[in-house]
Amino acid sequence: MNEDLFKKLNEKISAKFPDVIEASDLAYDFPSFTIKKDNIHDVLEFLKNDEELNFHFLTDLTGFQTADEKQLGVIYHLHNMPKNYRVRIRTYFDINKPEIPTATDIWPGANWMERETFDFYGVRFKGHPKLKRILNVDEMDIFPMRKEYPLEDQTRDDKDDKMFGR
Amino acid sequence: MNKKENIIPESEETIEKEYSILNLGPTHPATHGIFQNILKMDGEIIHEAEPTVGYIHRAFEKLAERRPYNQITPITDRLNYCSSPINNMGWHMTVEKLIGCTVPKRVDYMRVIIMELARIADHLVCNSVIGVDTGAMTGFLYIFQWREKIYDIYESICGARLTTNIGRIGGFEREWSKTTWDQIHNFVKEYPKALKEFSNLLERNKIFMDRTVNCGPISAKMALEYSFTGPNLRAAGVDYDVRVATPYSSYQDFDFIIPIGQSGDTYDRFMVRQEEMWQSLKIIEQAIKNMPKDQPFHADLPEFYLPPKEEVYNNMEALIYHFKIVMGETEVPKGEVYHCVEGGNGELGFYLVSDGGRTPYRLHFRRPCFIYYQAYSEMVKGIMLSDAIITMSSMNVIAGELDA
Numbered sequence: 001m002n003e004d005l006f007k008k009l010n011e012k013i014s015a016k017f018p019d020v021i022e023a024s025d026l027a028y029d030f031p032s033f034t035i036k037k038d039n040i041h042d043v044l045e046f047l048k049n050d051e052e053l054n055f056h057f058l059t060d061l062t063g064f065q066t067a068d069e070k071q072l073g074v075i076y077h078l079h080n081m082p083k084n085y086r087v088r089i090r091t092y093f094d095i096n097k098p099e100i101p102t103a104t105d106i107w108p109g110a111n112w113m114e115r116e117t118f119d120f121y122g123v124r125f126k127g128h129p130k131l132k133r134i135l136n137v138d139e140m141d142i143f144p145m146r147k148e149y150p151l152e153d154q155t156r157d158d159k160d161d162k163m164f165g166r
Numbered sequence: 167m168n169k170k171e172n173i174i175p176e177s178e179e180t181i182e183k184e185y186s187i188l189n190l191g192p193t194h195p196a197t198h199g200i201f202q203n204i205l206k207m208d209g210e211i212i213h214e215a216e217p218t219v220g221y222i223h224r225a226f227e228k229l230a231e232r233r234p235y236n237q238i239t240p241i242t243d244r245l246n247y248c249s250s251p252i253n254n255m256g257w258h259m260t261v262e263k264l265i266g267c268t269v270p271k272r273v274d275y276m277r278v279i280i281m282e283l284a285r286i287a288d289h290l291v292c293n294s295v296i297g298v299d300t301g302a303m304t305g306f307l308y309i310f311q312w313r314e315k316i317y318d319i320y321e322s323i324c325g326a327r328l329t330t331n332i333g334r335i336g337g338f339e340r341e342w343s344k345t346t347w348d349q350i351h352n353f354v355k356e357y358p359k360a361l362k363e364f365s366n367l368l369e370r371n372k373i374f375m376d377r378t379v380n381c382g383p384i385s386a387k388m389a390l391e392y393s394f395t396g397p398n399l400r401a402a403g404v405d406y407d408v409r410v411a412t413p414y415s416s417y418q419d420f421d422f423i424i425p426i427g428q429s430g431d432t433y434d435r436f437m438v439r440q441e442e443m444w445q446s447l448k449i450i451e452q453a454i455k456n457m458p459k460d461q462p463f464h465a466d467l468p469e470f471y472l473p474p475k476e477e478v479y480n481n482m483e484a485l486i487y488h489f490k491i492v493m494g495e496t497e498v499p500k501g502e503v504y505h506c507v508e509g510g511n512g513e514l515g516f517y518l519v520s521d522g523g524r525t526p527y528r529l530h531f532r533r534p535c536f537i538y539y540q541a542y543s544e545m546v547k548g549i550m551l552s553d554a555i556i557t558m559s560s561m562n563v564i565a566g567e568l569d570a
Contacts, residue, residue, distance in 0.1 A: 028503050062530040081406050109393035112540040135220035151232045
């Protein structure tokens with residue numbers, strides 16, 4: 001169903017920015033692109049301002065950690081309401097240097113979503129107007145959604161969990 | 167109501183003339199939930215608002231990374247607890263999308279009935295509470311018993327009233343009884359009278375209109391920039407509804423309209439919700455009328471769907487599946503899906519990444535409340551405190567969904 005959109009996006013992005021697409025797929029009929037971290041802001045701006053694509057609506061922005069625990073990612077879901085186009089843009093970067101440009105200048109609604117991502121994954125959005133914790137207490141010094149912090153207290157020995165749970 | 171010119175500029179703040187700081191919340195009866203707003207006030211007029219959220223944060227996304235798929239449904243109950251069945255159904259449909267299962271038409275229609283009942287319950291709470299916040303208690307007292315009737319319907323289907331955990335991945339837990347159907351028929355027959363009465367009390371009420379018209383407006387452009395969805399976006403004049411844009415659960419079979427407002431003020435938000443209740447009733451009537459007969463109430467999905475107890479005792483296969491489901495050892499394909507449903511407050515999205523393990527690798531809830539509440543401080547700038555209260559209640563900010 002979305003093959004045309006996928007092709008069009010592929011062409012348009014690679015015509016405007018050569019070699020920024022690291023990977024792309026159409027799994028579950030949802031066009032997804034992995035974009036190089038350095039170009040993410042330009043690509044998002046292009047997707048919003050391009051007249052035909054017109055991804056004027058930021059549906060969702062969230063963080064992600066890759067399985068090797070060495071990289072963090074930010075996942076954007078964009079939407080063009082009149083044509084009902086949806087696209088997923090991912091970008092990955094080193095966990096020790098989690099810095100990417102903010103999207104608040106493109107969509108003001110990214111503000112709290114970026115604060116949430118910072119709160120849980122520690123991604124620093126450069127240029128964000130007020131990057132501080134939002135759901136967790138300000139005094140917290142870890143980023144709890146990272147995989148290095150397991151859900152339950154690992155020092156407990158009264159519970160044998162080796163058969164269950166991750 | 168916009169009186170920005172009356173505000174003292176910061177540079178002119180002197181010993182005789184200064185701002186006062188007011189804490190609205192964390193627990194204030196008028197906020198209907200636990201969240202705080204630190205208001206910088208010039209008399210009655212709000213100069214600046216600083217919202218603080220997270221008071222009931224329960225780490226659902228982290229919890230979900232440790233729970234098998236069927237155990238995540240109770241978590242979704244607690245997002246928007248005014249319309250939990252919509253959240254439950256949204257989650258079931260996300261998992262069904264991931265494992266590539268299609269459910270019978272009958273399940274779709276049953277889900278539609280339940281989701282629309284939940285939407286009525288959600289809008290009913292919101293609208294009657296706008297009445298209470300403007301000083302009209304009567305409408306609230308009359309209409310609220312109808313939420314009880316909806317809860318009775320939930321109860322006869324799944325046994326719970328508020329946090330429903332209704333349905334299963336692939337369908338429903340059991341066939342609806344005759345009592346359930348009687349209750350639904352009765353509701354569809356009697357509720358229009360009550361809703362009409364409620365409309366008569368508020369819709370053209372002079373005092374109510376004076377309080378709500380042009381109170382806390384938001385333009386369509388700003389609403390889109392702030393990623394508004396649901397009734398709040400439609401009140402601003404954008405006809406976006408997930409049920410129509412990306413139909414799920416056979417919504418394409420139903421005939422209904424998307425009501426929209428014009429100015430995005432409190433009155434428009436109230437009216438959009440009011441009209442949506444009528445449309446939901448229309449959808450339920452169609453679903454009852456066109457309900458497919460002779461179809462099962464769940465998909466043939468033994469790996470996710472608990473078999474009946476007598477089969478577990480007498481049939482080896484059923485016992486194996488029972489064991490696998492209870493121990494959470496069901497195999498799930500690897501994949502990344504995004505599924506969204508039209509919740510009570512807007513587009514409720516589930517971003518699910520599975521690595522083939524027993525639990526999701528990453529699950530993110532796109533919670534409409536959390537996203538549109540950030541525009542609140544912008545919306546209340548320069549308006550009176552009492553208007554800020556009804557702006558908040560008309561936005562229908564649900565603490566559970568806000569904080570996840």
